[in-house]
Amino acid sequence: MKEIEWSNLSFGYIPTDYNVRITYRDGQWGELGVCEGEYINLHMAATCLHYGQEAFEGLKAFRGRDGKIRIFRLDENAKRLQASSRGIMMAELPVDRFEEAVLKVVKLNERFVPPYESGASLYIRPLLIGMGAQVGVKPADEYLFLIFVTPVGPYFKEGFKPTPVCITRQYDRAAPQGTGTIKVGGNYAASLVAGAKAREGGYNAALYLDPKEKKYIDECGPANFFAIRDNTYITPVSNSILPSITNKSLMRLAEDMGLKVERRPIPVEELATFEEAAECGTAAVIAPLSHIDDLDENKTYRFSENGKPGPVCEKLYNKLRAIQYGDEPDTYGWITIVE
Ligand code: PLP
Numbered sequence: 001m002k003e004i005e006w007s008n009l010s011f012g013y014i015p016t017d018y019n020v021r022i023t024y025r026d027g028q029w030g031e032l033g034v035c036e037g038e039y040i041n042l043h044m045a046a047t048c049l050h051y052g053q054e055a056f057e058g059l060k061a062f063r064g065r066d067g068k069i070r071i072f073r074l075d076e077n078a079k080r081l082q083a084s085s086r087g088i089m090m091a092e093l094p095v096d097r098f099e100e101a102v103l104k105v106v107k108l109n110e111r112f113v114p115p116y117e118s119g120a121s122l123y124i125r126p127l128l129i130g131m132g133a134q135v136g137v138k139p140a141d142e143y144l145f146l147i148f149v150t151p152v153g154p155y156f157k158e159g160f161k162p163t164p165v166c167i168t169r170q171y172d173r174a175a176p177q178g179t180g181t182i183k184v185g186g187n188y189a190a191s192l193v194a195g196a197k198a199r200e201g202g203y204n205a206a207l208y209l210d211p212k213e214k215k216y217i218d219e220c221g222p223a224n225f226f227a228i229r230d231n232t233y234i235t236p237v238s239n240s241i242l243p244s245i246t247n248k249s250l251m252r253l254a255e256d257m258g259l260k261v262e263r264r265p266i267p268v269e270e271l272a273t274f275e276e277a278a279e280c281g282t283a284a285v286i287a288p289l290s291h292i293d294d295l296d297e298n299k300t301y302r303f304s305e306n307g308k309p310g311p312v313c314e315k316l317y318n319k320l321r322a323i324q325y326g327d328e329p330d331t332y333g334w335i336t337i338v339e
């Protein structure tokens, strides 16, 4: 293989050796298969193509100083894929089958797990798609679950450095009672225009408001939102955002660091009161916000004057990374070691 510059990786696709696949047919999940090819042979009337019957996941494997490979919160991703499957009427893959597949694909591609010192990781992308042919709007009777992996660096090229986002009122990524809480491709298709416009304006992502009233903060393009004020970690409750596993983990860490945790609707105006604000997610890790521009209201909310992350974001980031890379003990049972 071409030499990979581990410390210089972006969040892009690099081919690896194998992907793994499981097919659902006749009401049953089949055996786990190992595949070298990067393509899928698909019926032209497959429901994933026409009616968006597809969901995906994102998790990471990290190589520790001890050389061991650790996967973060595997079971949570398995359960979220099940929730996504229920949301768009796809067959549910049992949690143990998901876990078996993740462990297998990481082991098979072990040589692509970046070295400890690089700060990079192996991104794991499980995908579930409706394969059966339908013309009427109905769920498929056949599904393909597959996982590929690819080594990645930071999602936002600045990494752990404050960057700006802009509030968007013109676009929603999901409807009030829609699919925002599950990880289905349609939400991401719906976010492409807003994301491209935000980047054109020099922002790293669009910050969505609640789609019903446009009064409350929802989430950033590919990540949840949280803020810090008065020793309190504040993050939105909303029925149009994805329940982030990173956010859930950070709430736990924040509490254990002595912060209060508040999950509640966050009115836009409250942004003016926050000491720190950030995006969080598997790909984004913690991406601190320098400021948020509200272009419609001609307002800017600033969180970092000196180009540095705030102290609480920094502490949370260091703690989370230490657990993921095995520098600190896994007291929460979040880590699965690949044997
Ligand atoms: N919100 C959206 C829309 C996402 O795509 C992601 C990424 O998975 C997240 C939040 C963060 O979720 P997690 O921390 O589980 O990766």
Ligand code: COI
Pocket (backbone or CB within 6 Å): 057, 058, 059, 222, 223, 281, 282, 283, 284
């Ligand atoms: C993740 O954080 O895993 C994501 O899925 C975000 C994005 C790449 C869609």
